[in-house]
Amino acid sequence: MLGIDYRDSRPIYEQVMDGVEEMIVRGVWGPDTQLPSVRQLAGELSINPNTIQRAYGELEKRGVIYSVKGRGNFVSHDGSLVRSRRLEEIQKQMAELAETARELGADDEQLCAWVRGKGENA
Amino acid sequence: MLGIDYRDSRPIYEQVMDGVEEMIVRGVWGPDTQLPSVRQLAGELSINPNTIQRAYGELEKRGVIYSVKGRGNFVSHDGSLVRSRRLEEIQKQMAELAETARELGADDEQLCAWVRGKGENA
Amino acid sequence: MLGIDYRDSRPIYEQVMDGVEEMIVRGVWGPDTQLPSVRQLAGELSINPNTIQRAYGELEKRGVIYSVKGRGNFVSHDGSLVRSRRLEEIQKQMAELAETARELGADDEQLCAWVRGKGENA
Amino acid sequence: MLGIDYRDSRPIYEQVMDGVEEMIVRGVWGPDTQLPSVRQLAGELSINPNTIQRAYGELEKRGVIYSVKGRGNFVSHDGSLVRSRRLEEIQKQMAELAETARELGADDEQLCAWVRGKGENA
C-alpha cells in the first residue's frame, strides 16, 4: 500500500496524499483512525520525514485528516465525503477534455464510447 | 492568436506549442506554410527567443513542423493529422480518468452524461 | 463536564485549564473546594497524568488554585475574580482585533454590530 | 517593511504572509506587481529561502498571488478583495469572543465600548 513511484513526474508528497486518500476511500481507514506517524511512514517508504509532514499538512488543511500535537494524525472525514469530492474533480477535468475534443470534431457518441468500461464488446 | 497567459501554471513553451498546433488544426496554417521566425514571434509575444526556440524544437521532434537552416520553420502535416493525434491523447487521458471514476463507484451512464455537450443540438 | 476535544488544535492541558476555570466561574466549585486528584481526573478523561499535572500547575501559577502537599489541589479564588480576569483578557484581544479592523476600513458602528448578540432581547 | 519579530510565537512564514498581504491591502503592491524573489527576500530578512517559499506557496494556494516558473511571483488579487476576506475573518473571531464574554456576564454596551476607537472621551 501507499506505493511511491519515483519515475512519476508528480511530486512525492502528492503521491503520498493520494495514497492516504485512497486508504480512506476504500474504507481501510475509517474516521478517527490513527495514521502512521510521520517518522514511521518516512522510514517505511525511505522518504524524508519533511516530505511526509508536508503531505499530512496539506491533507489537514483540506480537512481530510486532523492532527493532535504529541499524539499523531487521525482520519477526520468519512470515506464517502472524500470520494464525492474526488469525483467532482474528475468530472470537472473530464468536462474540460470533452470540450476540447468536441472542438476537434469529436461527437458525443465517440466520447461516450471512450469512457465506457472495457466490457464494450457485444 | 497565440495568446500567452502568464497566470497559467503551464510552461510558456507549451502554451506556444499549443497555439501553433491550433493554427494548424483550424486550417489557418496549411502544409508548408512558413511559421513566424523565432525572433519575430518572440518580439510579438514579448517572450525570450529561447522559449520560442524550445517550442519549435519540440514541435519538430513531434514531426508537426520541419525546419530548414537559413530559411525558417514550416508546417509539415495536414491539420487532420495533428487533430487525430490530439484526439488520441485526449482519449487516453479520458480513459484513465474514467477508470479512476469507476473505481470510485461511478457508472457508465454518469460518465457519459459528464462528457455530453450542454445542448449543442439545434 | 470538562469535555476534551482531541480534534481541537489547542493543547489538551489548555482545554483542561479552561474546563476547571469554567467550573469555578459557573459557581459549581466554590473557594476551597477540592479539585479531583490528578490521577482520578486523568483516569476519567483517559489522559496522561502529566497533562493534568501541567494544567493544575499553570492554574496554580496564575493563582486560580492552590495545592497542599499530600492533600490535593483546591480552588483559591472566588468565581467573580476569575471571571473578571477572563473578561480583561477578552477585552484586550477584542481591542487588538478592532484596531486591525479599523485600519482595514471598518468603522465603529460595524464593529459594534459584530459583537452584538443575535437577539437576546425579550 | 515586512518586519519579522522572532519573539512572536507565530511562525515566521505566517508573519511573511501577513506582511505581503498588508502590502497588497495598502495598495503598495497592485495586481500583477512582481514581488521580491524568494532568494532576495530571504537575504533581506536573513531568513532561509525555504521559509519564504512556504509563505509564497500558501499565498498562491489562497489565490492571493500567482507564480510563474522561471519568472517570479506576482500579485493576483486587488487589494480590496484581500481586505474584505481579512475583515470576514476578524468578524468571525470577534463574534466568538463576544459570545464567550456574554456568557461571562458582559452586556452589549460594554462590548461596544471595548471595540470603539480611542476617541472615546467626551
Next chain:
DNA sequence: GTGGTCTAGACCACG
C-alpha cells in the same frame, strides 16, 4: 536568474 521539490538534521511544544 526564477520557482518547486527533496534531503538532512536540528529545535521546540506536547503527551
Next chain:
DNA sequence: GTGGTCTAGACCACT
C-alpha cells in the same frame, strides 16, 4: 514518542 517549524544545501524545470 508525537507533530510543527526552521535551516542548510542540493537538484530540477523553466526563462
